Amino acid sequence: MSATATYTADEMMAVEAARRLRDGDVCFVGIGLPSLAANLARVTHAPGCVLIYESGTIGAKPLELPLSIGDGELAETADAVVGVPEMFAYWLQGGHIDVGFLGAAQIDRWGNLNSTVIGDYDSPKVRLPGGGGAPEIATSVERVFVTLRHSRRAFVEELDFRTSAGDRVAVVVTDLGILEPDPQTHELTLTSVHPGVGVDEVREATGWELRVAESVGETREPTEQELGRLRALRTKGRE
């Protein structure tokens, strides 16, 4: 590890998710880590990235990260602001969005996500906020990026509830490593571990028997430039 690299797990996740955005990608962005990652991409290698927040702001270019998906900063810096029915019908369902970021409380080996309840739906142990835009984001965009902290509680053999389908999940970035779907079976497979993390540690934090790629890479550490840009964005955002 280089002497400069002091960074948090969240920063590693945001940097790696950002790197996977291509210049020109149109992204549907949620609040928190996804917003951080997409904005980092926009101010580093992908200036042509178009950020769309479900509040109706298209092409938002916030200087500081918003706390909510509808902060004034987003509307003020957007190319266009549209109503919410138009956002979901014309833009998302219309097929104009390349990448959708999703988080969740639980994920299974197929990339299906739960952000609805822990326990039984009708008498839940924990009532989570719910799917919001997730069910249609998961089936309308070309690539779904999932960011989620790795633990047995989150990476489960069986979801308590399936909020959204995993078919279009392209990558899962966790605080330990990177999972990508196997091209044939679509089962999530560990393809990279973050610096200082062992494959066994990731296995241990996964609630199913984790598939591991034949050669597991090591994720590139965040550079000083990436960290600098990231921290400059974070003055207002929380994750």
Added chain:
Amino acid sequence: MAEVVALAAAVEELVHDGDTVALEGFTHLIPHAAGHELIRQRRRDLSLVRMTPDVIYDQLIGAGCARKLTFSWGGNPGVGSLHRLRDAVENGWPSPLEIEEHSHAGMAAAYAAGAANLPFAVLRGYQGTELAEHTSVESITCPFTGEELAAVPSHRPDVGIVHAQRADRAGNVQLWGISGVQKEVVLGSARSIVTVEEVVDELEPVPGEVVIPAWVVDAVAVAPGGAHPSYADGYYERDNDFYVSWDEISRDRNLFTAWLDRHVVRTKDVEGYHRSLAAGVAA
């Protein structure tokens, strides 16, 4: 035709116990002052509809105004859970809450269909989600292509309530910035109330504005600061600190009840609410 009246009078006349009521505003222009007036007037058994039941619905639910909630995302944006909503769903406090849960796409389509005077909305949605098994959604076949699509019943609330930047003296409403489903909920509801930051002699055009003519609104009420802790583009910013502090206030039943009593129940109107909050900060 809209009358410019006091908010308390508008709520008294237009919102009844047992009504289906939608207070809308997608992060921006959330009609908190109107929600507080529902709490002061002790409305009961409301079926509340809202895409993102955030702090205002947490307050209405904790105050015991709601029988049912129809929604698509129930959290405190950027902060976490809604503890009053959770307490109602998980423990039935202060009373059991029936829920009808949709996706954002389904809710937005249902509002648009309501505005269009249609019985249901059609969308390519609810695929691969178990929500479909727990909510009011059916499969429908396109008569032209044979494609299977989702149908959701339209939202036709008894009362639609929104907040806007301003109105003129005739009751024509103007809003701008993030406009959510405001227009749809006003047009799709049997009765409507719009609170505004101010009433002006003439509405100067603003880029990206939405104008809701007086003749589709029942009551316009002046409520300066009426979106707080949400914001009104051009008037004041979102009070992000309040949203963060709500997490602690709402976590505990007693703390919540004391807060609601002090800042809502025992204040007379939106001015009183703001005075009481300012005094709370000073103390």
